[in-house]
Amino acid sequence: MDAATLRDRLVGPYAAVDVVASTGSTNADLRAAAGLGAPDRTALIAEEQVSGLGRRGRGWTSPTGGLYLSVLFRPVGVPPARVPWLTLLAGVALVRTAADVGVRATLKWPNDLLIGGAKAAGVLAETTPDHAVVLGIGLNVAELPDDVRPGAGGLAPTSLADHAPEPPDRTALAVALLGQLHDLEVRWRGLAGDDPALREEYRANCGTLGRPVRVELAGAAPLLGTAHDLADDGTLVVRDEKGSDHPVSAGDVVHLRVR
Template identity: 70%
Template structure:
């Protein structure tokens, strides 16, 4: 069983990165808990979530040994149209974190962390009425029990530990992830959310395993099939359908299709 995270140790190691950091044993949803918080750069970590949610209202499983956290950010000075980059930025932070533990990972647009063809982490970013953004991250650290259900699109779950080849310290993973997220977000915020000047767009494209893939995108009005061509300046993905028409997708569930 994983050792409980110690908030005081995390605060000391992340001094200067965040204004507030707390760890709770259990909560319904860390994202929901931070929606009415006023302080920029507030972090909440839960050992367990009982009502965690993923995109489109799906349940977010929280098996033991994982890392479940939310960060409230108030990037004043960043235009509203650039705020969606926070969710892609969080994906890049996850890839960097995995690499720190010798795990090579990619991103399924917009922000699912894949190791091979299995999902190790997901991100859910929500804008609050006060124009803050709560970024929720669920990362599987320890080996998973065999009864964890596949996610959207039938993606089977995996964890960092299954690929690192050694036991991992969750506190070390938490510190690494939160540092990477802080560094990326500060640079992006200082550049008023510009993904080009910060190098964020290029880095995201390098890590995005969806590009070049045959995909099916589940949209509210139906499904679109085609080839993922590019990620745009606004974070949208461009999918070219079989008739040769390009479609800019800002939100939707992407399924990677295996070419037979």
């Protein structure tokens, strides 16, 4: 990636944009930087991650040729109950970025980008002791090696290169993705985290809504039902066979086949 171009295009909207050849985890690096006073909207991009993490402590495979980045946000003025929307906001930015290179993608609640039913990207948000949020995004860009394993629930992996009409350029993708993320986050923060237009755009692109799902919950039996709605705080509402609604704020959602 062209670090000079990235800084030229993105510094201004972002306080800093750094590019490193390799690191353990961009999220871990920015969590550490947050404790040292790194400013709001600091971005870090890595050519390679050797200890990337997904949700619930899982490893995140980061093969060469992907786009791995994290952004440190200090969303002053946004109530804590609205902060989880940063994850969903990143999903919308990913959908828009995929569309820019001619790829139709959808979202699996809360944090997966799907192309043709396979996973092309994931999002992980982590809070810091000083109430900042580190938002990490891993996007598969180049064709994947054969040894990349399926994700949670057996979700097959894919990449933009498998679907785009032309080979995607990672520098251009980084500029587009961080640009979309900035525009969405600025508006969301300006509305104190209550952005009806964002909710509707997420709903319109969420392939989870309206379909049968199994939700794997920590320390509890799986929840079976239909993904019925998305609450204003980003919670998924699952309706079981008896017609009872269950709010789900965290869990692994598996899309089930429609009978």
